[in-house]
Amino acid sequence: MLRDLRKLPTDRVLVSPSVLASDFSCLGGEIVRAAQAGADVIHLDVMDGGFVPNLSFGPPVIRSIRPKSGLLFDTHLMIEHPAKYAAAFAAAGADHLTFHLECSDPAGEVIDAIRKAGCTVGISLKPATPPEAVFPWLEKIDLVLVMTVEPGFGGQSFMAGQLPKIAAIKREILRRKLHIQLEADGGLDERTVIPTASCGANLIVAGTSVFRHPEGMEEAIRRLHAATGVLDSQL
Numbered sequence: 294m295l296r297d298l299r300k301l302p303t304d305r306v307l308v309s310p311s312v313l314a315s316d317f318s319c320l321g322g323e324i325v326r327a328a329q330a331g332a333d334v335i336h337l338d339v340m341d342g343g344f345v346p347n348l349s350f351g352p353p354v355i356r357s358i359r360p361k362s363g364l365l366f367d368t369h370l371m372i373e374h375p376a377k378y379a380a381a382f383a384a385a386g387a388d389h390l391t392f393h394l395e396c397s398d399p400a401g402e403v404i405d406a407i408r409k410a411g412c413t414v415g416i417s418l419k420p421a422t423p424p425e426a427v428f429p430w431l432e433k434i435d436l437v438l439v440m441t442v443e444p445g446f447g448g449q450s451f452m453a454g455q456l457p458k459i460a461a462i463k464r465e466i467l468r469r470k471l472h473i474q475l476e477a478d479g480g481l482d483e484r485t486v487i488p489t490a491s492c493g494a495n496l497i498v499a500g501t502s503v504f505r506h507p508e509g510m511e512e513a514i515r516r517l518h519a520a521t522g523v524l525d526s527q528l
């Protein structure tokens with residue numbers, strides 16, 4: 294199984310199911326179910342009750358589910374002090390750590406802490422943050438995550454106003470010829486994935502629409518993967 298984000302392709306749609314929408318009473322089984330249904334990586338939403346007005350889980354939970362899956366753990370840190378906790382998440386089994394540019398730690402320090410811990414690095418932008426904010430960091434990171442809802446909760450409506458931001462970041466990635474995963478997170482389903490992938494996002498986070506799809510998880514993931522057909526078409 295591939296657990297190095299740098300080796301994942303950027304020219305097809307990959308699906309990262311968010312376990313926030315899963316049944317936490319059997320989290321290990323839910324991850325196995327997602328892997329069997331065709332998930333490419335697993336999205337783990339970490340919230341500290343400070344950076345976002347919600348709490349989820351931390352390193353002990355990640356450690357407990359690590360033996361259940363060979364898939365890459367795409368860990369989304371919605372926390373104020375990612376530099377302080379990067380080593381703990383890496384030791385628990387996270388392969389990739391995405392932090393928010395709006396957090397309280399300087400971005401350069403967080404990137405160094407994540408690299409030192411041995412993980413690949415992502416930067417996430419909240420809806421109000423402009424695309425240019427991440428441009429100075431592009432050469433130093435492996436992934437950009439554009440939030441298509443306000444971070445903190447699953448099950449919210451997709452914000453179509455974020456599409457131009459996705460396109461602007463993708464154009465810059467292509468202009469500089471960088472191999473960077475462009476990820477979108479929030480309110481994504483078989484319908485909203487179309488404009489999102491058209492604008493250049495290839496790594497699609499989906500919680501509710503995957504774990505609670507009426508026709509099952511395999512069908513949900515298959516329909517998201519099908520958006521490879523429109524990837525980058527609106528650039």
Ligand code: DX5
Nearest residue numbers: 311444445447448480500501
């Ligand atoms: C929100 C999280 C998302 C969330 C997505 O703060 O970062 O990953 O779980 O959930 P859905 O797909 O239900 O919008």
Ligand code: ZN
Nearest residue numbers: 338369478498
């Ligand atoms: Zn997330």
